[in-house]
Amino acid sequence: MTALAGTAASVRRRAGGLTRGWLVGGVVAVWVLLWIPLRGRDTLALSTSELSPLHERLNDLRDAINNTRGSSPVFSAFFDVIRESVDALTVFLQSLISQPAYGRPVPLIGWLGVVAVATFGAYAVGNLRVAALTAAGFTSFGLLGFWQQSMDTLALTLAAVLICLAIGIPLGIWAGLSDRLNRVLTPVLDFMQTMPTFVYLAPLTLFFLIGPASGVIATLIYAMPPVIRITAHGIRSVAPSSVEAGTSLGATRWQLLRSVRVPLAKRTIVLGINQTVMCALSMVTIAALIDAPGLGQVVLRALQTLDVGTAFSAGLAIVIMAIVLDRVTTAARDRVETQYRMGPRARGRRRVVLAGLGVLTAVALYLSYTYVWAAFFPGPERGGAVGGEVADGVTRASDWVQLNLGAVTDAVRNAISYGLLNPLQSLIADSPWYLVSAVVLAIAWIVAGPRIVPTAAVCLGLLVGSGLWQEAMVTLAATLVATVIVMALGVVVGVWMGRSDRADGLIRPTLDAAQVMPAFVYLVPFLGLFGASRFTAIVAAVVFAAPVAIKLVADGIRGVPATVVEAAVSSGSSAWQVITKVQLPLARQSVTLAANQGLIYVLSMVVVGGLVGAGALGYLVVAGFSQSDLYGKGLAAGLAVVLLGVLLDRTTQAAARRLDAGAAHRGLRKGKDS
Amino acid sequence: MPEPLISAERVPAGVGEPALAVTDLWKVFGPRADRVVGTPLADLSRADLMAQTGCVAAVRDISFTVAPTEVFVVMGLSGSGKSTLVRCLTRLVEPTSGTVLVEGEDLRGADAKRLRDLRRHRFAMVFQHFGLLPHRRVLDNIAYGLEIRGVSRTERYRRAGEVLDLVGLTGHADHFPDQLSGGMQQRVGLGRALAVDPRILFFDEPFSALDPLIRRDMQNEVLRLHHEVGKTMIFITHDLHEALRLGDRILIMRDGAAVQIGRPDEVVGAPADDYVRDFVADVPKSHVLTIRWVMRPVRDDDPLDGPELGADVVVRDAVRAVLSSSAPVKVVHDGELVGMVDDEAILRVIVAEEQ
Numbered sequence A: 001m002t003a004l005a006g007t008a009a010s011v012r013r014r015a016g017g018l019t020r021g022w023l024v025g026g027v028v029a030v031w032v033l034l035w036i037p038l039r040g041r042d043t044l045a046l047s048t049s050e051l052s053p054l055h056e057r058l059n060d061l062r063d064a065i066n067n068t069r070g071s072s073p074v075f076s077a078f079f080d081v082i083r084e085s086v087d088a089l090t091v092f093l094q095s096l097i098s099q100p101a102y103g104r105p106v107p108l109i110g111w112l113g114v115v116a117v118a119t120f121g122a123y124a125v126g127n128l129r130v131a132a133l134t135a136a137g138f139t140s141f142g143l144l145g146f147w148q149q150s151m152d153t154l155a156l157t158l159a160a161v162l163i164c165l166a167i168g169i170p171l172g173i174w175a176g177l178s179d180r181l182n183r184v185l186t187p188v189l190d191f192m193q194t195m196p197t198f199v200y201l202a203p204l205t206l207f208f209l210i211g212p213a214s215g216v217i218a219t220l221i222y223a224m225p226p227v228i229r230i231t232a233h234g235i236r237s238v239a240p241s242s243v244e245a246g247t248s249l250g251a252t253r254w255q256l257l258r259s260v261r262v263p264l265a266k267r268t269i270v271l272g273i274n275q276t277v278m279c280a281l282s283m284v285t286i287a288a289l290i291d292a293p294g295l296g297q298v299v300l301r302a303l304q305t306l307d308v309g310t311a312f313s314a315g316l317a318i319v320i321m322a323i324v325l326d327r328v329t330t331a332a333r334d335r336v337e338t339q340y341r342m343g344p345r346a347r348g349r350r351r352v353v354l355a356g357l358g359v360l361t362a363v364a365l366y367l368s369y370t371y372v373w374a375a376f377f378p379g380p381e382r383g384g385a386v387g388g389e390v391a392d393g394v395t396r397a398s399d400w401v402q403l404n405l406g407a408v409t410d411a412v413r414n415a416i417s418y419g420l421l422n423p424l425q426s427l428i429a430d431s432p433w434y435l436v437s438a439v440v441l442a443i444a445w446i447v448a449g450p451r452i453v454p455t456a457a458v459c460l461g462l463l464v465g466s467g468l469w470q471e472a473m474v475t476l477a478a479t480l481v482a483t484v485i486v487m488a489l490g491v492v493v494g495v496w497m498g499r500s501d502r503a504d505g506l507i508r509p510t511l512d513a514a515q516v517m518p519a520f521v522y523l524v525p526f527l528g529l530f531g532a533s534r535f536t537a538i539v540a541a542v543v544f545a546a547p548v549a550i551k552l553v554a555d556g557i558r559g560v561p562a563t564v565v566e567a568a569v570s571s572g573s574s575a576w577q578v579i580t581k582v583q584l585p586l587a588r589q590s591v592t593l594a595a596n597q598g599l600i601y602v603l604s605m606v607v608v609g610g611l612v613g614a615g616a617l618g619y620l621v622v623a624g625f626s627q628s629d630l631y632g633k634g635l636a637a638g639l640a641v642v643l644l645g646v647l648l649d650r651t652t653q654a655a656a657r658r659l660d661a662g663a664a665h666r667g668l669r670k671g672k673d674s
Numbered sequence B: 001m002p003e004p005l006i007s008a009e010r011v012p013a014g015v016g017e018p019a020l021a022v023t024d025l026w027k028v029f030g031p032r033a034d035r036v037v038g039t040p041l042a043d044l045s046r047a048d049l050m051a052q053t054g055c056v057a058a059v060r061d062i063s064f065t066v067a068p069t070e071v072f073v074v075m076g077l078s079g080s081g082k083s084t085l086v087r088c089l090t091r092l093v094e095p096t097s098g099t100v101l102v103e104g105e106d107l108r109g110a111d112a113k114r115l116r117d118l119r120r121h122r123f124a125m126v127f128q129h130f131g132l133l134p135h136r137r138v139l140d141n142i143a144y145g146l147e148i149r150g151v152s153r154t155e156r157y158r159r160a161g162e163v164l165d166l167v168g169l170t171g172h173a174d175h176f177p178d179q180l181s182g183g184m185q186q187r188v189g190l191g192r193a194l195a196v197d198p199r200i201l202f203f204d205e206p207f208s209a210l211d212p213l214i215r216r217d218m219q220n221e222v223l224r225l226h227h228e229v230g231k232t233m234i235f236i237t238h239d240l241h242e243a244l245r246l247g248d249r250i251l252i253m254r255d256g257a258a259v260q261i262g263r264p265d266e267v268v269g270a271p272a273d274d275y276v277r278d279f280v281a282d283v284p285k286s287h288v289l290t291i292r293w294v295m296r297p298v299r300d301d302d303p304l305d306g307p308e309l310g311a312d313v314v315v316r317d318a319v320r321a322v323l324s325s326s327a328p329v330k331v332v333h334d335g336e337l338v339g340m341v342d343d344e345a346i347l348r349v350i351v352a353e354e355q
Ligand SMILES: Nc1ncnc2c1ncn2[C@@H]1O[C@H](COP(=O)(O)OP(=O)(O)OP(=O)(O)O)[C@@H](O)[C@H]1O
Pocket: B029, B030, B056, B057, B058, B076, B077, B078, B079, B080, B081, B082, B083, B084, B085, B238
């Protein structure tokens, strides 16, 4: 009964979806008809070096801020204090492991000491396996020839993570206890997380100058939300019965927190730490754009000179660091469980191993402080023991691919460029701005309801005001194309994973691993395959965004009640019919959510793609960092990205909520039926 | 032969200051809950109040006293407000109005510190879903209340070890809660409450999550403990059999209000209304009713050569004596003859049960 009602409801909603689909189709048809005569008019195009008054005013603003920096109390009492304290911590960590310091030609701790400490730490918070992985991973940084850059990246990541945790965990616990704080915090965190990472780099440099401190501060903004959110969630999900039992025995609030809430939420809190660490690493590499030192710089410079080999081996170091950090923090999470269950004997054995490793670590620290061989990573000056070969090999492979498989990669590129990207870009970017605005408003209204219209109108108006309308439209076109591909992948693979446990078991670990990678790294292999072009950026964006979309769709399909599927199968539906008539319609909310997340991810990556020739907003953002004249324009481009992001995010979210409301109706009816 | 549901010896002493005295207790949940009591709104039924104000009157105007060492049972259907009532008695839920006196002390007047003190020393609670701490060993769970109080480690482990034996968990000290069966987990919950040596124990449906055999075991355990340690107990249940087995007196709740308060035989023998009558309809009366409830007044022509029985003897225990004697049995209370029981009266109870 329930199952049938569910199917019937979905059919009815499909009918609604169909009319909506027709409406959107109609709008697009009208658009194309109007485009033919109006093409190329009022596109608000602006050549790269041209500046709109707004851009000039932003430049002036920067100059004004720079001029007041020395005198304004806002700076000396606020921004400078933050910058200097962050800087102090960062410099301290750098002088420990990466930069010459205290009058020594080398950091305090040489490579041997760092490897030993890292291994010891991995064992202390995790287990022997991740300790071995850590030792191997850290050694490979040296072998790849990027010891110092890796340590810079690590130092910045550590600095950011330490600050994130010092602020984020208490704040998260507080938000877990206080509804009011939680309500205040949630929209702030939402905003921090939907903003494309790339975008707040430029404004930050206004206040914190370029350099490591700004890099760490940008990382804080990006990496702090997960630990706050997840900690709050963990504290909130502690079983009320345990808390009540504590209260009934007369525990104080502090005792409850210490002996009940925090221990029970610990596993979740460590998960939050894991997320924060991964976000931090990702952002620290991107912060290379504002001169944050480390592996990101190597990748960035290599990308700009199209040196695929070097980009690859530095990217590889980033990937290895990501894997090590992820594995170690995950092992730490699992240990929370096993730790308190450990019997006295296992505990004793562990203590012995810890003590042994501790002694070894101390020896290694001493050696690395004293002897040059243990301080400098041995091997050739450039490229390390294997890094040079890796880089050369990759360069050769890339050349070979471009030479021999050029036909194939060109065919793929051309198919997508001419079949999808060019027509769409020409339609969107060559239409008059008022036409595009009208179409966007109409479509937003149709898919997300009338309440989205004011928001969308404001976003569009500001985009026009930004003076970067055409660039925004080009970026929008690329974003849409990439999202379409992401969603196609998401639905196909997601449905497969949702229906088959084996597929799920096979693919999910890969997706999890892919999500751990810093955004930057995705560009490298595709640069090798496709050379520098906007197409490379699109492919990288697709690969970057697909895991999220696939997982969301798969979970949605899995969430369809088994009884509904059974009912459909027992009434003789084919697999195709089950998928298209039952599973996908019922998982529509997840699919919409996947589209939402896909868009956000794609947008942030399309912007990063500015580095490899994607042009448009991404290019301007990047150019703004390096060319003083374009600073204001780059800032405006960042703003335009945010506006696009808000527009796409709000619309898809509202569309998802609409489906949600439909689902709630269905749920109600279902409740009555059964 | 199964033991009787209640035994006659356990009627409360009922002397001295009450362990707990509750007067006019209200708890209203919802927006502006404090504007309900003392207004005409208070007279509305629960459903009407909900419709008009969005408030739920979980506990309505309840008064009772509990004597020291008494086992006082609160029962009622799901949603009748039992949990709320018992939480009001320890201020885990803040009462809306009314007074609660704990051994003469006004509980609602206690400040946070005093309240904590009372919770640490005076009362303890056992929960339906145990509320154990999964990351602590059984021994540490039992010692938790002592730890909160600041008792030294050796002392609290010593005490917890004793309690462990008392609740029948010897040898399980180092296990974790999820390695134990439901019944054993609740023994841990019981142990945790006993470890702080409270004077009043609150039980909120402690055995509802257990299966019937274990439940019976645990009821025996409570009876045994009550016998051994003699605590005052407030026991919540929705199971009438449990109520009759354990309770010296029973408070029956419906929609937040008290419908009847009385000894088990009073509740079964003289239900206050149809709600209670329905409740007790399935109870084997011969197990609960004392012969006081089936005796008739002494008539002049009664032969007085029959055997004597106390007024508090349960019908089932009197059957043999009554049926085997040719003369009616004399019912005696405090050395005085208060009534007679003949075959017919006894058979009426038994036959009513068979139907
Ligand atoms: N925190 C709360 N907020 C609002 N209403 C509540 C709250 N706690 C309980 N109620 C309401 O008070 C009424 C009594 O609930 P209570 O839990 O005391 O019943 P109960 O007799 O213990 O039921 P059960 O046998 O199911 O445990 C219910 O209608 C419930 O919905």
